[in-house]
Amino acid sequence: MLQQADSKLLAPPPPIGVRRHALFLDLDGTLVDFAAHPEQVIASEELRLLLANLSREMNGAIALITGRTIASADAVLNGALIHVAGIHGAERRVLGAPSVNASISAALEHARALIANGALQVDVEDKGLALAFHYRRKPEFADATRRAAAEIAHRHGLSVLEGKMVVELTLGQQTKADAVRDFMAAPPFADREPIAVGDDITDEDAFGAVAALGGQSVLVGAPRETIARFRLADTQSVFDWLKSGLAS
Ligand SMILES: O=P(O)(O)OC[C@H]1O[C@H](O[C@H]2O[C@H](CO)[C@@H](O)[C@H](O)[C@H]2O)[C@H](O)[C@@H](O)[C@@H]1O
Secondary structure (H helix, E strand, C coil), X not given: CCXXXXXXXXXXXXXXXXXXXXXXXXXECCCECCCCCHHHCCCCHHHHHHHXXXXXXXXXXXXXXXXXXXXXXXXXXXXXXXXXXXXXXCEECCCCCCCCCHHHHHHHHHHHHHHHCCCCCCEEEECCCEEEEECCCCHHHHHHHHHHHHXXXXXXXXXXXXXXXXXXXXXXXXXXXXXXXXXXXXXCCCCCEEEEEECCCCHHHHHHHHHHCCCEEEEECCCCEECCCEEECCHHHHHHHHHHHHHC
């Protein structure tokens, strides 16, 4: 069992070794700042170039592991990274995972009925293999959203995942840890030391997986309970750390 560290005391991570490390990066809250709606987020050209250049220097050993779909992540980064796992580990570009699921479709219909009668007031993101109920534009509906999500999940045999101003319904089968392990089993990741970087609770799964493989983790954002060994304050600090890796 991993010890939880006090993230107030966590130091910034050591420099990236382009020939030694493999990087597993989260997207929202780690590489890009939050916006009112997921589709409003677009990475800067500077960030896209940095990721593409760093990936080249690292022989491709950078993967994005995001809660978004791969298509949504590609739109944000304009395809700057080839290796992407989507929907918190449920979607892989290489595995050609199915993009729809009957339980999720039924849950979507259920959610639409609740929205139509005013019982649910959220922006719904349909990811095919998961649903996200975003209440960032109406934070006063946080508790009502949690209750509705629990009801829908129970009815359709789904799992509930809490994120930042979002409650997600998932199949509960794969996590970011599975994505890390799968990437690390093959080139160009295998034989490198993994570093996972993320801000959200679902990133703790990736942190646990890299720890088990002898790697390190970096919490992004305000101090909170975490198993990460290192911390960076915000997306700008992540950008600066990645950029210094490129210069190494
Ligand atoms: O694992 P991540 O890459 O961090 O993805 C987590 C979720 O990110 C997105 O939602 C979050 O960002 C939105 C855009 O800034 C914001 O409006 C929302 O409140 C955040 O929760 C994405 O839409 C979700 O699908 C991801 O699961």
